[in-house]
Amino acid sequence: MIVKQHAEAAQEFIKDEARTDWHDETLWFVRHKRDKAVNTLPEWESLREWASQIKNHTLSNLDHYLKNFEERAISNGIIVHWASDAEEHNRIIHKIIADNKIDKIVKSKSMLTEECHLNDYLKSRGVKILDTDLGEYIVQLREESPSHIVLPAIHLKRQDVSATFHEHLKTEEGNFDPQYLASTARHHLRERFVESELAITGVNFAIAETGSFVVCTNEGNADMGVHAADIHIACMGIEKLIPKTEHLGVFLRLLARSATGQPITTYSSHFNKPRQGQQMHVVIVDNGRSRQLGRPDFRNSLKCIRCAACFNTCPVYRRSGGHSYHSTVAGPIGSILNPNLDMKANSDLPFASTLCGSCTNVCPVKIDIHDQLWKWRQQIVANGYVTSGKKAGMNGMAWVLSNPKLYRLSGTIVRWVMRKFPLVVNNRLNVWYKQREMPAAPEKSFRDWFKENQET
């Protein structure tokens, strides 16, 4: 299956300009709410600096913290698994399900399980999982992937949701009221929670000193699942660790404000031990993270706490939608994480940016996203993942621009052609010309003017 590259997918997205405007304005409003929230804390920039340094330190001592976490977790009765890659993660979870003869499974938001394509893996083995985050539930019914890691259904209007619920849940046709639709979902999912045997969650933060982990939600769906089910499986990437409980003070103050502009999510659940009679598992996953750790230019991207503030501020993401990034994690952070997983398939992503730098500024853990986008471009070209046309064009440009006489001659010729034979440039083959006029071509360059007017 040929995956559309970002530029082509974006062009498709933008064809519906009204919808693009709606998508852009909706996400800009989330950025605006973020701005309002962060400006209530004079210490905001200090918090970002602390979070950045805590994460830097953690990554520099990660093996030690992983071992600490495992040791404490095990002593608290949690079963700890290690998965080198997505396939192993999926196998481990499948085995727990099969060994316990589980039928009824619910899952709350976990981008890691999306990254590993857990749902598809289990489906092909006859195991059905129900996604319970309302946004994820909606896209699951529509057989789509989430377009945003925090707001998975942000690309859908209420009419879309209504149509989906009408088809699958038999809601009233044409009833677009979000309250009505959400209540219907509550009612349907409540039964699933009550009867669930196994619940899968993600992990927002794992604390090394105690072997505990924290799950943050607004809906309460993670807790409804895990406290009802006999088995809780929590999936985490190796980079989710923080050293101490007190560090949660920093991260929980940054996370929701960055993500949605709320001061904190409704629920911040702290899991230390399984409840009496329950099995609690944690699956620790690598899947390319240790490789990223070994890239000095890009290891910083592992500090990410998955808030998606970078998505909301990115003028390109807002106007192209998450699906045009053809990856589980879209947006600016996705563009620096995904080339590590598959450089060729994701070679378009670091170029889906003007390098404006807004993402770097909103990142609560100070990832230098736009600098990494630039550096990935160098890597991608060095590895040959660029068209021969572009390569030839760049070589040509470099040759002309490094040679003063050739530069001046080319400039004069180009301007002369533009003045005398405009159609050579003003035509459909010139991509610039599709929606923009070319700049006027003056008779004299600045240098020409300078020579005539200033040099004696």
Add this chain to the structure above:
Amino acid sequence: MKVGLFIPCYIDQFYPQVAIATYQLLKKLGCEVFYPSNQTCCGQPMANSGFSNLTKGCDINFVKNFKGFDYIVAPSGSCVLHIKEHLKDGDNPIELEKIRHRMYELSEFLLDVLKIKHLKASFPHKVGMHVSCHGQRGLHLSSMSELVAPAYSKTEQLLNMVEGLQLLIPERTDECCGFGGTFCVFEEAVSVKMGKDRINEHLLNHVEYICGGDTSCLMHMEGILKRQELGVKTIHFAEILNSEL
């Protein structure tokens, strides 16, 4: 003080009036301005496209042309940022460091080095302020809406010295215009959509001109404005500051 005038390649070729204004302005303010005539390009178009390995020729030429000045000034935030961050010359490391430290974008040179407080300039028009990303987030020429920090803007400070000028700020104060170098053709749809959206915000303010510090942004927005025959013109702030009383 000897000032070397660095004129970005596309200004030299397509917008010489910006370079003329910059030159005349610096002279008016008492600088001894030199224009190294064999300068070409800073290398940014290649570097930003992933081909920084091809900029050696441009880099060497740049160092050759610009060594020995007390200051180097350019009317472009993105070119100045590129020089500061990516200029390489293994053969002349000392010259390179000097150039990096003496490199200034025009507005920061006027305010931080020349420390000007007044200008004899008049521009009685409604002007929309466009903030160019590299100058802002890279060179810190103005505060950034994402950060919790005091507000300031070097360009606005200068434009406020111009008689009759009415400066209007768009609602999204510092969203990118969508030029982005080769992005403007390789992601044409997004690029133009971003440009159109920026322009629409300025139109809501009924401006006569959109003003900025990077001609690349202005060229992109001008292309859209002309195609849509909207009547609004673009102008570099150097031209405004250089306008006569």
Add this chain to the structure above:
Amino acid sequence: MSSRELILKAVAENKPDLTALPEMDLSLTIRYANKIEQFIDKLKSAGATTCHQDSKLVLQNDLTEVKAQGKFIIDLLDIPHSKDWGDLHASQLESLDTCYLRAELGVAENGAMWISEKQMSNRLIPFICQHLVIVINEENIVNTMHEAYQRIETTADGFGVFIAGPSKTADIEQNLVIGAHGSRSLRVYVMGAVS
């Protein structure tokens, strides 16, 4: 080599040089002129209803009224609890209408309240009830999460949660809907020093 060994080996080889943890000057963090007012304000913004009282009367009335409705309610305000609800299964708790809990601590900057497993008796109770009522003493309200973590021992029990409002979602076209999968409403009684 097991995956565990492979991962730890790769991490050990690839990690950067050790950098230090930051010196966090917590005196930089916000202090509210009126913590209780800020706390109540944040809860209201999150869709909770609040009542700041010195006497226990309003709370007593609440309990009486709700009990009189004859629905399934759980009152966990007295510790130790009169009954251990720990063994109840989800299907037995599904019809739970209202539950009353005590919070150990509240946070002014965001309205969050800490409830540990011992206080909730059964982990599902605060989430599965239709209506949640939390009682908190005003002297237990701190400024920020930093102070909260200094005051509470989050690992004292097997589970604990910060609750900062009724459950909600904005997943349908960013329209805020109060009452997602957790409680549909939250009432908070902030009790004055006298009580």
